[in-house]
Amino acid sequence: QVQLQESGPGLVEPSGTLSLTCAVSDDSISSNYWWSWVRQPPGKGLEWIAEIYQSGTTNYNPSLKSRVTIALDKSKKHLSLELHSVTAADTALYYCARHIPGAYRGFAYWGQGTLVTVSS
Amino acid sequence: DIVLTQSPGTLSLSPGERATLSCRASQSVSNNYFAWYQQRPGQAPRLLIYGASNRATGIPDRFSGSGSGTDFTLTISRLEPEDFAVYHCQHYGSPPLYTFGQGTKLEIK
Numbered sequence: 001q002v003q004l005q006e007s008g009p010g011l012v013e014p015s016g017t018l019s020l021t022c023a024v025s026d027d028s029i030s031s032n033y034w035w036s037w038v039r040q041p042p043g044k045g046l047e048w049i050a051e052i053y054q055s056g057t058t059n060y061n062p063s064l065k066s067r068v069t070i071a072l073d074k075s076k077k078h079l080s081l082e083l084h085s086v087t088a089a090d091t092a093l094y095y096c097a098r099h100i101p102g103a104y105r106g107f108a109y110w111g112q113g114t115l116v117t118v119s120s
Numbered sequence: 121d122i123v124l125t126q127s128p129g130t131l132s133l134s135p136g137e138r139a140t141l142s143c144r145a146s147q148s149v150s151n152n153y154f155a156w157y158q159q160r161p162g163q164a165p166r167l168l169i170y171g172a173s174n175r176a177t178g179i180p181d182r183f184s185g186s187g188s189g190t191d192f193t194l195t196i197s198r199l200e201p202e203d204f205a206v207y208h209c210q211h212y213g214s215p216p217l218y219t220f221g222q223g224t225k226l227e228i229k
Binding site for chain 1: 152153157166167170171176208210212215216217219220221223
């Protein structure tokens with residue numbers, strides 16, 4: 001089964017940009033799947049950030065849309081996320097996920113997550 | 121926006137007992153787009169149920185999902201020690217596109 005591995009700086013300064021990548025272990029990144037980023041503030045619930053289809057079609061959480069970019073690099077087999085103008089409220093565990101195939105919409109496979117702290 | 125409200129917030133049961141977890145949507149939603157996840161401490165969420173009642177690959181048959189409209193239920197027929205975790209419901213549809221409930225913590229009594 002596919003393995004997902006997030007990576008990125010664990011600490012970002014306020015007003016800076018959070019940049020994360022998610023390495024995909026197999027060639028499913030070029031297949032008909034949606035891919036997402038989901039975050040979880042410490043001790044809190046899950047929040048969906050953005051999704052991208054293998055064709056490049058994207059959708060964003062309206063609450064974050066003005067600050068977020070999601071991208072897919074098939075040649076490198078990775079998914080990326082950029083979140084601009086971060087504040088302490090963006091401190092969270094960030095997960096990448098591959099969706100359930102077909103008409104169902106949910107998250108079948110998850111990475112282990114990477115903790116990002118926004119602090120000076 | 122659709123809001124998913126899970127109840128109870130915490131459920132205390134013993135191994136071998138039956139667990140019933142609820143998720144209520146603020147308006148009627150499609151079964152096809154409803155899912156449940158398990159999250160053990162320090163781990164990523166794991167997909168249990170999709171399409172309201174379909175078990176994901178490798179999920180034991182003691183887990184079952186049901187419901188429609190605004191009321192959905194996750195049932196664990198006989199609790200095993202590894203089932204004590206946080207459970208999240210999730211829906212796809214209205215903005216923000218994917219919505220999660222706040223979670224139910226299933227703890228050992």
